[in-house]
Amino acid sequence: MSRLSARDLTLAYEDRTVVHDLDLAVPDGRVTVIVGPNACGKSTTLRALGRLMKPAGGSVLLDGRALAELPTKRIAQQIGLLPQSPVAPEAITVADLVSRGRQPHQHWWQQWSDADERAVTEAMERTDVAALADRNVDELSGGQRQRVWIAMALAQETEILLLDEPTTYLDISHQVEVLDLVRQLNHDKKRTVAVVLHDLNQAARYADHLVAMKAGRIVAEGAPDEIVTAGLVKEVFGLDCVVVPDPVTGSPLVVPGAPWQGTSTL
Template identity: 45%
Template structure:
C-alpha cells in the first residue's frame, strides 16, 4: 500500500535547483532509508516531504492530497518529524518535551486532557524513558535525548515518522539503541518510518526499502539487496566496495576498499605478529 508519494518534485534554494523531477513512493508500514553522499539532497528531500520546506514545483501527496495545501495542524496529525540535532530549552523535562507532541490536538491555549496525559505516558513508556520522565533533557545522554525526542514525535500519534540522521554524533551503543527502538516501533505499532541514514550498513540492516540519491535524483531504489550493489555504490558514493552477506540477518553489508577510479595500490593483507598474544593484539 502506498500513501505517501512525490510527483515531479523540484526543490530549490533561491535560484539553485537541488532536486529535479523527483518521483518516489514510500511503502506503508515499512522502514525506508534515504542514503547518499553529503550534499546529495537527501535531507532536503526529507524536509520537503515533511512539509518543513516548500517545493519549487511538483507536489508531495499524502492519501491523494498535496500536504503543502493542507493546514499545519492537519498535517501534524498525520506525520511527525525529528530534525537533525534538535534542541530544547534549558531545564525542560522529558515529560514536558513529550507533551509538545499533543499540540496539534489542543484547542487554543487549553490544558492537557486526560487522554493527552495517557498518550504522553504511553509515548514515554514505549521509548523506555519512564525513569527519566522528570529529568531535564540537558542532563541526559545522547541516546536518551534521542529517545525523548522520538517519544515527543510518538505523542503526535501519526502513522508516519520522519527522522533526519537520528544517530548523528552518537556512539555505537547509542546508535544501536535508537535504531532498535525504531525497528520495534515499526514492528509493534506499524509506524511508517522514513529516515536519512549516514551508515550504509545500518540502512541495510534496519530498512526494508532504500532510496539512493545522487545530486537530487534517484540512482537506485528497492530492497537493500537491490540497492547495495557495487555499481550503485560506485555511482552514488564514488567508491569501490565488496558486498558481503551478514551471517546473522542475511542482509548485504558494504566493505569499501578504494575510491572509484583510484590508481592507488590496494592495502596489503596484514599478518598477525605471532610473537604478540592475540588477546593483547585486539584489546582496546
Template identity: 60%
Template sequence: MTADRSLEARGVRLGYGDRVIVDELDLTVPGGRITAIVGANACGKSTLLKSMARLLTPRSGSVLLDGKDIHRLPTKRVARDLGLLPQSPIAPEGITVSDLVSRGRTPHHGPLARWTRADDEAVAQALDATDTAAIADRSVDELSGGQRQRVWIAMALAQQTDVLLLDEPTTFLDVSHQIDVLDLLTDLNRDRGTTIVMVLHDLNLAARYADYLVAMAGGHLYGAGDPGVVLTAETVRAVFGLDSRVIPDPLTGRPLVLPIGRHHVPAELIGRA
C-alpha cells in the same frame, strides 16, 4: 501510516536561494513499511525529507499525502498524520524532558481541549520506549547529546502519527543506543503499522533495518527498492565514490558493505569491487 495511506513526491524540484538541491525527483513511499534514504553529504536527503514534512515548498512538482498536496492541507491535520524528527532540533531553554515530550500531544488538542488520561499514557509509553523515564524531571539543557536525541525521539513517538520521518535518528548515539533506537522503530512499524522514513548514514544499518532502500546522488534518485537489489558495489561507487565489496550479512543475509581503502586491504583488492 497504515498500508492504505500514501505519501509520494512527484517531480519535485527543491532548493534554497538560487541553488537547486533536488531536481525532478519522483518517489513513492511504501505504506506500512520502513524506508531508509542514503547518499553522500549534500546529495539532497534532508532537503527531500523537509519537503515531505511540509517544511520546504517545492519550486515545482508536489508532495502528496493520501493523494492531496501536503502544502495545501491544514497544518494541524498534517501534524496528526505525520511526525518529524529533524536533524538538529532546538529545545526551549530550561524545558524539562517530560514537558518537551508532552509537546508531542499538541496536534491532538483543540483550543479548549483538556489534557486527558490518553495523553498521559502516550507520554509515559514514549518515555519508557526510549529509556528516558528516569530523566523525565531533568532539564534538557543538562543532557548529553545521546540523551537529548532519545528525548526528541520520545516526543515524536508521543505524537502517535501514522507517518514518522526521521533525519539521522542515530546521530550522537553510541552503538548500543543506535541499535536500541532502530529496534524501537521496527517495533513501532510492526506493532502499529507506522510508516517509517529515515535518513541514515550507516549503509549497513540501513540495509539491515529497511524494507525499502532509496539511494540518492546529486539531487536525483539513483535507485530504490529492496536493499538486496539496490545496495551493490556499483551503487556504493556511483553514490559515494567508494570502492567496496558487498557480501551477505552472516546474521541477516542482507547486504553488508566492506569499504576498500588504501590501507589494511590486500593489494590485489585495491580498486576492485
C-alpha cells in the same frame, strides 16, 4: 500503496537547486531508508515530505492532496517529523518537551487527557528516558537529548513518522536500540516510517525499501538485497568495496577495500 509521495519535486535554497524533478512514493506500513553522500539532498527531501520546506516545483501529496492545501494541524496529526539538530526551549524539562508531541491532538475544550498521558508515558519508556523526566533538556548529553526528541516524535502518535538521522550523537548500542525501536513501531503499530541514515550497512539491515540518492536525484530504489551492489556503492559514494551477506541477518554488508598502509622506508 502510498499515502505520502512526491511528484516532480524540485527543491532549492534561493537560486541553488538541490533536488531535481524527484518522484518518490513512501510505501505504506514499511520502513523506508534514504541514503546518499553528504549534500545529496536526502535531508532536504525529508523536510519537504514533512512540509518544513516549500517546493520550488512539483508537489508533496498526502492521501492524494498537496500538503500546501492541507491545514497544518491535520498534517501534524498524520505526519511526525524529527529534523536534524532540533533546539529545545530554554530550561524545559524532559517530560514537558515530550508532552509537546501531543499538541496536534488537543482542543481548546480539552487540554490534556488520559490518552495524552498514556502516549507520553509510553514514548518515554520506549526510548529509555522516563528516569530523566524531571531533568532539564539542556543538562543532558547529546545522546540523551536525541532520545528525548525521538520520544516527543513517538508521543505524537502519527501514522507516518519521518526521522532525519535519528542515530546522531548515539553510541553504537543506542544506535541499535533506536533502529530496533523503529522496526518495532513499524511491526506493532503498522506505522509508515521514512528515515535518513548515513550508515549504509545499518540502512541495508533495517530497511524494507531503500532509496539511494546522488546529486539531488534517485539513483536506485527497492529492497536492499536487490539494489545494494558494489557497482551501486561505487556510483553513489565513490567507494570501492565488496558486498557480502551479513552473517546475522543475510542483508547486504558493504566491506570497504583495504585501508591505505603506505610503503616501508626500511
